[in-house]
Amino acid sequence: MSSEFDRMWGALDPVGRVGNGGYRRFAWTAEDHTLREWFAGECAARGLDLVEDRMGNQWAWWGDPDAEGRGLAIGSHLDSVPDGGAYDGPLGVVSSLAAVDALRDSGFRPARPIAVVNFGDEEGARFGVACAGSRVITGAMTADRALSLTDADGISMAQALRAAGREPSRIGRDDETLRRVGSFVELHVEQGRVLADLDPATSAVAVGTDIWPHGRWRIDLPGVANHAGTTALADRSDAMLSAAQVVLGARAAATANGCVATTGKLQVEPGGVNAIPSHVRVWLDARGADEAAVRATVDAVRREAERLGGTLTEESWTGTTRFDGDLALRLRDALDPQTPMLGTGAGHDAGVLATAGIPSAMLFVRNPTGVSHSPEEFAERDDCLRGVDALTTVVRELTS
Numbered sequence: 001m002s003s004e005f006d007r008m009w010g011a012l013d014p015v016g017r018v019g020n021g022g023y024r025r026f027a028w029t030a031e032d033h034t035l036r037e038w039f040a041g042e043c044a045a046r047g048l049d050l051v052e053d054r055m056g057n058q059w060a061w062w063g064d065p066d067a068e069g070r071g072l073a074i075g076s077h078l079d080s081v082p083d084g085g086a087y088d089g090p091l092g093v094v095s096s097l098a099a100v101d102a103l104r105d106s107g108f109r110p111a112r113p114i115a116v117v118n119f120g121d122e123e124g125a126r127f128g129v130a131c132a133g134s135r136v137i138t139g140a141m142t143a144d145r146a147l148s149l150t151d152a153d154g155i156s157m158a159q160a161l162r163a164a165g166r167e168p169s170r171i172g173r174d175d176e177t178l179r180r181v182g183s184f185v186e187l188h189v190e191q192g193r194v195l196a197d198l199d200p201a202t203s204a205v206a207v208g209t210d211i212w213p214h215g216r217w218r219i220d221l222p223g224v225a226n227h228a229g230t231t232a233l234a235d236r237s238d239a240m241l242s243a244a245q246v247v248l249g250a251r252a253a254a255t256a257n258g259c260v261a262t263t264g265k266l267q268v269e270p271g272g273v274n275a276i277p278s279h280v281r282v283w284l285d286a287r288g289a290d291e292a293a294v295r296a297t298v299d300a301v302r303r304e305a306e307r308l309g310g311t312l313t314e315e316s317w318t319g320t321t322r323f324d325g326d327l328a329l330r331l332r333d334a335l336d337p338q339t340p341m342l343g344t345g346a347g348h349d350a351g352v353l354a355t356a357g358i359p360s361a362m363l364f365v366r367n368p369t370g371v372s373h374s375p376e377e378f379a380e381r382d383d384c385l386r387g388v389d390a391l392t393t394v395v396r397e398l399t400s
């Protein structure tokens with residue numbers, strides 16, 4: 001098993017890797033295509049039946065998905081944020097394939113079908129909406145909205161799909177796929193350092209309990225373009241100064257409300273070094289354990305934006321997502337009653353499926369740096385293999 005894990009990990013290592021050691025694996029790009037082909041190849045080598053759903057998510061079935069008893073899906077995603085780490089997503093996909101290997105090597109015969117899934121466009125790095133693959137098939141995002149999203153180059157998702165050989169009119173809610181999925185377990189690298197601070201002997205793997213409420217908002221701030229050398233400071237209307245106030249305001253509001261807020265992306269028009277910005281778009285990501293506190297944070301940013309003549313538009317919002325409590329306890333008991341139970345501030349496809357009524361659960365693998373969405377993201381190889389063991393145990397428990 002471990003050598004197969006290493007082989008798969010090694011094959012993914014160079015795909016979309018950039019100079020700083022991070023990854024750029026964005027939806028419907030050449031890198032994404034390579035990853036999909038890799039996944040298809042691994043599934044074919046295992047004799048799994050690969051089906052692409054109405055949003056391009058890849059489901060590889062062990063057993064007849066339409067047979068008696070709805071299937072157990074395991075998996076994650078292969079795409080990344082800009083300069084993301086190697087583990088966020090791929091660890092779950094590779095571990096799922098390795099778990100299938102381990103079960104087969106032991107002669108196990110599942111009583112219900114098992115799918116390994118590779119969800120597309122989980123990070124939303126290109127089109128701005130996270131979990132686009134699972135949101136569309138569950139109906140949480142309409143096909144019209146998805147197709148009209150645009151990337152930084154103005155390419156719509158519809159155009160990107162067509163360029164990748166997919167038919168945009170085909171995308172949408174996919175009840176046939178959902179009907180096949182009785183439950184979903186996503187293994188994921190931990191994106192904080194709770195486990196790293198616990199007893200090292202019992203904390204390589206945790207079971208997920210819930211996902212914090214979270215959302216994304218776009219703030220549009222106006223200004224007037226003019227010459228950087230000949231326009232007196234007093235005569236300027238500089239959208240970047242407004243952006244600076246909004247960024248600092250978001251930080252202050254998050255601090256006051258006990259949440260987290262991030263402004264990690266800006267668009268500046270006209271975007272010249274010697275031109276006063278006429279328009280700045282700032283994207284806000286806000287999350288927290290408490291919904292009302294996140295809402296209060298965003299409301300404060302909205303008031304600040306409006307005071308500056310701008311607007312704040314909600315691009316996505318997901319309330320608290322609780323994973324299936326019974327399923328989580330079943331996972332914990334199958335592993336070890338001492339297994340830690342963790343909530344997380346990161347969104348996942350498992351959360352989207354849970355919201356759609358599919359009993360879902362997560363396993364988290366210890367990350368000693370606690371860092372994610374960065375090249376520093378890490379998990380020890382031994383912990384990765386413990387994660388595979390845990391997933392194998394869970395799949396056996398749920399499909400016996």
Ligand SMILES: [Zn+2]
Pocket residue numbers: 077088089122188348
């Ligand atoms: Zn992820």
